[in-house]
Amino acid sequence: xxxxxxxxGTRKGLWLATSEDRRSWSLSAPHFLMTEVPSIGIDTRxxxxxxxxxxxxxxxxxxxxxxxxxxxxxDEPAGGAIRFPADTGAAVERIWQxxxxxxxxxxxxxxxxxxxxxxxxxxxxxxxxxxxxxxDHPHRSEWGAGYGGAAAHSVVPGPEGxxxxxxxxxxxxxxxxxxxxxxxxxxxxxxxxxxxxxxxFGQCVHKIARDAADPRRLYAQNxxxxxxxxxxxxxxxxxxxxxxxxxxxxxxxxxRRGGRIWVVPLVADGExxxxxxxxxxxxxxxxxxxxxxxxxxxxxxxxxxxxxxxACVDAGDPVGVYVGTRGGEVYASADEGESFxxxxxxxxxxLCVRAAVLP
Amino acid sequence: xxxxxxxPRLLADCxxxxxxxxxxxxxxxxxxxxxxxxxxxxxxFDRRVRDExxxxxxxxxxxxxxxxxxRLSGLVTPVPAGAEVMVVQSVAGG
Numbered sequence: 001x002x003x004x005x006x007x008x009g010t011r012k013g014l015w016l017a018t019s020e021d022r023r024s025w026s027l028s029a030p031h032f033l034m035t036e037v038p039s040i041g042i043d044t045r046x047x048x049x050x051x052x053x054x055x056x057x058x059x060x061x062x063x064x065x066x067x068x069x070x071x072x073x074x075d076e077p078a079g080g081a082i083r084f085p086a087d088t089g090a091a092v093e094r095i096w097q098x099x100x101x102x103x104x105x106x107x108x109x110x111x112x113x114x115x116x117x118x119x120x121x122x123x124x125x126x127x128x129x130x131x132x133x134x135x136d137h138p139h140r141s142e143w144g145a146g147y148g149g150a151a152a153h154s155v156v157p158g159p160e161g162x163x164x165x166x167x168x169x170x171x172x173x174x175x176x177x178x179x180x181x182x183x184x185x186x187x188x189x190x191x192x193x194x195x196x197x198x199x200x201f202g203q204c205v206h207k208i209a210r211d212a213a214d215p216r217r218l219y220a221q222n223x224x225x226x227x228x229x230x231x232x233x234x235x236x237x238x239x240x241x242x243x244x245x246x247x248x249x250x251x252x253x254x255x256r257r258g259g260r261i262w263v264v265p266l267v268a269d270g271e272x273x274x275x276x277x278x279x280x281x282x283x284x285x286x287x288x289x290x291x292x293x294x295x296x297x298x299x300x301x302x303x304x305x306x307x308x309x310x311a312c313v314d315a316g317d318p319v320g321v322y323v324g325t326r327g328g329e330v331y332a333s334a335d336e337g338e339s340f341x342x343x344x345x346x347x348x349x350x351l352c353v354r355a356a357v358l359p
Numbered sequence: 360x361x362x363x364x365x366x367p368r369l370l371a372d373c374x375x376x377x378x379x380x381x382x383x384x385x386x387x388x389x390x391x392x393x394x395x396x397x398x399x400x401x402x403x404f405d406r407r408v409r410d411e412x413x414x415x416x417x418x419x420x421x422x423x424x425x426x427x428x429x430r431l432s433g434l435v436t437p438v439p440a441g442a443e444v445m446v447v448q449s450v451a452g453g
């Protein structure tokens with residue numbers, strides 16, 4: 001059986017776990033101890049494995065490193081992989097997202113950052129270029145900051161130059177020319193924290209994901225609201241019926257099977273804990289029409305939240321599902337969420353998990 | 360002229376393991392000129408203490424002969440010959 005790598009980014013370092021069966025895990029010593037690791041990308045295209053991490057020191061700022069030997073050594077470009085051009089007068093605060101593009105665009109990696117910005121790399125994440133079309137967008141001065149900071153936290157590449165991003169706050173934006181021009185795509189998504197009807201932009205969309213079978217179908221976990229779009233983001237409809245709550249941060253789509261998604265509900269904006277203090281994942285196999293609660297192996301006493309990137313899936317068969325909590329627990333499912341086992345406990349707050357079956 | 364520079368142990372991996380060094384600078388020198396000189400040889404160290412706008416990171420402090428430069432003239436604070444310049448992280452984080 002192939003080895004699965006699970007990278008766990010926390011508030012105080014990175015841990016790497018490996019498993020042959022996704023039930024029994026071997027955990028590394030910490031990497032980048034005392035440094036926040038909010039973003040991880042695992043690039044397994046071209047039959048190799050490159051691990052990318054966005055780390056941030058409270059004192060010494062953010063940077064991107066990569067490893068081609070599963071963390072035995074790390075490389076950091078001397079000049080920095082993500083640096084705002086001088087004319088912007090801006091400085092990167094945090095790298096929120098590192099997302100390898102599809103197999104037919106080798107070397108392309110996307111990054112989402114704070115302040116709100118999207119970046120593209122054509123060399124496997126060693127250097128990134130600012131997407132000027134989004135940075136210079138006339139809406140930018142009106143985008144706000146969610147509790148965690150003003151960030152482009154979701155970058156979801158699609159076919160033929162289409163990329164969707166989600167930002168807090170600002171909502172969903174789409175480009176169809178590879179990042180040159182961007183349009184807001186929030187029709188139908190609520191912004192309950194603002195008076196009046198929902199605006200064209202300004203929503204606090206927490207996470208978006210693209211359907212495996214239909215690239216025009218997207219899913220969104222909003223700051224209250226769970227939605228699906230069947231028209232590439234042009235319009236969104238609620239799929240929250242059947243969930244215990246429409247609040248949460250994570251949104252996962254099955255990379256193999258269309259219509260299958262997972263969310264991790266929390267009670268509410270003002271009560272960011274699992275409903276009834278019991279951690280559960282909810283899965284839909286019909287694009288959000290119906291939901292099923294999955295909690296086998298998850299704690300029945302859990303008062304920590306699962307953050308937006310602290311849940312992920314791998315591309316195994318069956319798909320693996322991973323969830324980390326702010327209490328430092330990490331759970332893995334080798335059977336699409338039907339049952340979970342504990343990977344590790346007592347880590348610092350889990351900010352990001354990413355998993356891949358190694359080539 | 361020569362100045363003495365003390366560097367944070369936490370950044371020793373960016374300075375070839377060194378936590379202190381003597382640096383030759385043309386006169387008149389400023390904190391910015393000193394950091395620019397360090398950046399030539401240690402670019403990663405520079406990114407740790409200054410962001411890409413050139414500003415000192417919020418939780419990094421620089422002292423010239425015991426005086427914190429934010430209380431003086433910031434990065435244009437003069438660095439006299441024979442000065443001791445200390446770069447150190449502030450108390451932050453948890």
